Amino acid sequence: MNMLTFKVLPMKTFNIFFIIVLFVLVGCKDDKYIYEVNKVDILPNNADKNKEKTNEQYLNIVYANLYQKALSPDKLVDLSNVIQSIGDKQVAHEIIISKMMNDPDIKLPPLSEMKADPEKFIINTYKRFFVREPTQAEKAFFLNFIKSHPNITPEHIYFAFATSAEYDYY
Amino acid sequence: MKRRSFIKKMALATGGVLAAPYILPSGRLFATTNPPLAEHVVLVLFAGGVRQQESVQQRYLSDSQKLNIEGNIMYNMLEGDAPTLKVAYGTTLPGGQKGGQPISKVLPTSLQKQGTLFKELRFSKGSTGHYNGLATAVSGNYSxxxxxxxxxxxxxxxxxxxRFGGLKATDTWFVGNGISGSIPLLNHSNYEGFGERYGANFIAPIVTFGAEKYIKGFKIYHPDDELDPIHKMQTFLNQSFRLQGSHLETLGNTEEERESIKDFIRKTFDRLDKQQIAFPPVTDNGDNITIGFATEVLKYFKPKLTVINLNDVDVCHGNFTTYLGALHRADHGVGHLWDVIQTQIPEMSGKTAMLIIPECGRNLDHNPITDENDWFAYDHSDQNSRRIFSMMVGPGIPSNLTIGSEGNPVGDSSDIIPTIAELLGFKNDVLSQGLIDPVAKSFFDQI
Known part of the structure; x- marks a missing residue:
């Protein structure tokens, strides 16, 4: 009996001891957290615009921006042909946009709105045309420009944005 | 020694400062490598595929339709009497036979007599397609x-x-008869070291001035009160975008040149309303409307180099009668163009050389399509479509001279480029680039 007791008890003790050691070694191991930051190249917010819009993309987008409605397919074809017929695309864009500016249906913010809150106007214009916020430098430039050019109107600013290089890219 | 070295360096630096403003975009100090023969060059791409038989060979219906009637239907360009039978290439008088009234001659002396005719040359390589032919004619390389x-x-x-002549963008124009068939792509290549920044301004006037609804009456901003601030804003926006290294290649029109193109378009609409455009007397097809607008480009910009593309003879694929009419009208248009240059544009009169060349020929054998006169139509794919002609007229060009014949072809389609380069004074620059066809040489070297 004694022999039997001697044999059983140490085994139990051993098992318990083994489990405790196992818990200590595995279950209670401290986690080591290493915090890192992914490497990100710092680029300006228009840097990813590297694809030139097709004539059709440009026309659809500019029409929607200026009229707040979609361009009809027949007008799209005709206007696209006009752009193709003039070698300097910038000239073609300027002619088309300035013709649109003569149209009473065009949706431009009133001058009073621009004068009342030029910063908001600039932010909205960047968002409308460039689909992004202006940088501080850009905001500062336009605030100063509006201030120093009292005759400037939303039409002039919209014209400049709609015929700018960034607007031709996405 | 130090003093001598200092003086030497100072002399070099002074020379550099003095010369720098005169260095051309090509990097050279001087614009020409040979004395120019003409101040202006006009190249007419007499295109659409022209058979030698009905043009320089003056066989009218004898080769094509097995009717024994010959004659010259291009009498502004070529010497020779017009056909008197089965006249179907002219205009239609009320109650008269369709096409039965030949168009009156514009030029008292044919261009053949005034200049040099290369009667039989070759479109020697590649397929005899329109675009391939046109690309060869404007690049001198069959590609x-x-x-x-x-x-x-x-x-x-x-x-x-x-690049080598130091011309500004509005000094070079490509006037297309339309925008189909990749025509608007011919104003420049994308070849490294060349490309868009050296390209020509392009206009397809039938399309541009046909779009009255969309662009006529476009707004003209006041130059000081409106345009100046607009340009300043554009410059800021574009510089901001350029800072990101964006690729912004353009034709290189300056702001002033862009405004001048807009002014040209606005004024041409006005002149169109007032019927002041110098259209040819007969303007019943696209080619001659194009010619009329091309004369407006010449009058306004006085370009150093203008290329005008015609195409109406391409109707020959399906209608031989209309093809003859288009050939007759293309000749009429070319005669009118030369007349306007000499009589209505003093800055170009007597200083302009004009070259004419079809981009490819047409087949020897007809296809199965017949027209209202039961005349067969012709495509362009066989050896006969490699046969073309060319002519040039203007200062420094021998008059009343014919080079080559059916049995003795002289010249190649690719010769046009070194010829123009010689006329404008930069032939050696073109040849030294090694980018034109190896057989290409100036017409002047073949006279």
Missing amino acids: VTQGLKQRPLHPTIFEYAR
Whole structure:
């Protein structure tokens, strides 16, 4: 009996001891957290615009921006042909946009709105045309420009944005 | 020694400062490598595929329709009597036979008599397709892998002229008869070292001035109160975008040149309303409308290099009668163009050389299509479609001279580029680039 007791008890003790050691070694191991930051190249917010819009993309987008409605397919074809017929695309864009500016249906913010809150106007214009916020430098430039050019109107600013290089890219 | 070295360096630096403003975009100090023969060059791409038989060979219906009637239907360009039988190429008088009234001669002396005719030359390589032919004519290289919807694979004459002749963008124009068939792509290549910044301004006037609804009456901003601030804003926006290294290649029109193009378009609409455009007397097809607008480009910009593309003879695929009429009208238009240059544009009169060349020929054998006169139509794919002609007229060009014949072809389609380069004074620059066809040489070297 004694022999039997001697044999059983140490085994139990051993098992318990083994489990405790196992818990200590595995279950209670401290986690080591290493915090890192992914490497990100710092680029300006228009840097990813590297694809030139097709004539059709440009026309659809500019029409929607200026009229707040979609361009009809027949007008799209005709206007696209006009752009193709003039070698300097910038000239073609300027002619088309300035013709649109003569149209009473065009949706431009009133001058009073621009004068009342030029910063908001600039932010909205960047968002409308460039689909992004202006940088501080850009905001500062336009605030100063509006201030120093009292005759400037939303039409002039919209014209400049709609015929700018960034607007031709996405 | 130190003093001597100092003086030497100072002399070099002073020389550099003095010379720098005169260095051309090409990097050279001087614009020309040979004395120019003309101040202006007009190249007429007499295109659409022209058979030798009905043009320089003056066989009218004898070759094509097995009717024994010969004659010259291009009498502004060529010497020779017009056909008197089965006249179907002219205009239609009320109650008269269709096409039965030949168009009156514009020029008292034919261009053949005034200049040099290369009667039989070759479109020697590649397929005899329109775009391939046109790309060869403007680049001097056959580029046998040239595809449609692709800019010429080698530099165009516009790029050579602007790079080596130091011309500004509005000094070079390509006037297209339309925008189909990749025509708007011919104003420049994308070849490294050349490309868009040396390209020509392009206009397809039938399309531009046909779009009254969309652009006529476009707003003219006040130059000081409106345009100046607009330009300042554009410059800021563009510089901000350029800072990111964006690729912004353009034709290189300056702001002033862009405004001048807009002014030209606005004034041309006005002149169109007032019926002041110098259209040819007969303007019943696209080619002659194009010619009329091209004369407006010449009058306004007085370009150093203008290329005008015609295409109406391409109707020959399906209607031989209309083809004859288009050939007759293309001749009428070319005669009118030369007349306007000499009589209505003093800045170009007597100082302009004009070259004419079809982009390819047409087949020897007809296809099965017949027209209202039961005359067969012709395509362009066989050896006969490699046969073309060319002519040039203007200062420094021998008059009343014919080079080559049916049995003795002289010249190649690719010769046009070194010829224009010689006329404008930068032939050696073009040749030294090694980008034109190896057989290409100036017409002047073949006279």
